[in-house]
Amino acid sequence: MTKILFICHGNICRSPMAEFIMKDMVKKAGLEEHFHIESAATSTEELGNPVYRPAKAVLAEHGIDCKDKRARRIKPDDYDKFDYLIGMDSANITNMQRMFGGDPDSKIHELLEFTGRGGDVADPWYTRDFERTWEDVYAGCDAFLKSVIAG
Numbered sequence: 001m002t003k004i005l006f007i008c009h010g011n012i013c014r015s016p017m018a019e020f021i022m023k024d025m026v027k028k029a030g031l032e033e034h035f036h037i038e039s040a041a042t043s044t045e046e047l048g049n050p051v052y053r054p055a056k057a058v059l060a061e062h063g064i065d066c067k068d069k070r071a072r073r074i075k076p077d078d079y080d081k082f083d084y085l086i087g088m089d090s091a092n093i094t095n096m097q098r099m100f101g102g103d104p105d106s107k108i109h110e111l112l113e114f115t116g117r118g119g120d121v122a123d124p125w126y127t128r129d130f131e132r133t134w135e136d137v138y139a140g141c142d143a144f145l146k147s148v149i150a151g
Contacts, residue, residue: 002148003036005078006111007096008088011041011071012052014121014133015088018111020059020066021134022141029145039069040078042095046071058130074099079107086111086144088137089120111140114147 004022008015019039026035041047049071050056059066079085079100085108087093096108112119121140124133 001034001036002084003082004038004084004086005074005082006037006039006086006088007042007074007092008039008121009041009043009092009123010046010049010125011039011073012046012049013055013124013130014137015039015041016051016066016069016071017055017059017133017137018086018088018121018141019069020064021062021137022145024062024064025141025145031149038082040072040074042074042092042099044073047073052125054128054130055124055133058134062134076100079105083107084109084144084148089123111144112136114143115139116143 006015006018016039019037022037026032051066051069056066085096087096087110093108093110097103111121121136122129122132124130
């Protein structure tokens with residue numbers, strides 16, 4: 001089983017979008033039993049809060065439900081528990097490396113690196129452009145899933 005943890009600053013916009021987009025892709029591919037997918041935050045700012053309404057709305061527009069998701073923070077044992085720790089931007093990567101004490105097993109990646117173009121996933125908290133974030137996350141998840149399947 002491949003275990004994936006998507007990570008952003010607050011776990012209310014980008015990383016839950018990635019979690020539920022990836023779950024949807026895996027389900028549509030008939031691979032649900034081969035994946036365990038979650039998301040978390042590097043900060044404590046939104047702990048326990050649901051997915052931010054505009055992010056939830058964009059997911060719903062694409063037929064994806066995230067109703068029971070609540071923000072949680074990464075824990076030190078997440079490094080050992082997951083095969084992939086996927087950040088949404090370079091600040092997430094820096095925070096993960098600090099919080100996990102490095103990345104000795106090369107598990108930490110930025111989502112858009114799998115697309116070949118790299119860069120940060122647009123943060124809709126600041127841009128207010130949830131559709132652009134959807135496009136970034138969808139492209140990243142699609143490329144990432146293809147990479148994992150290819151081995």
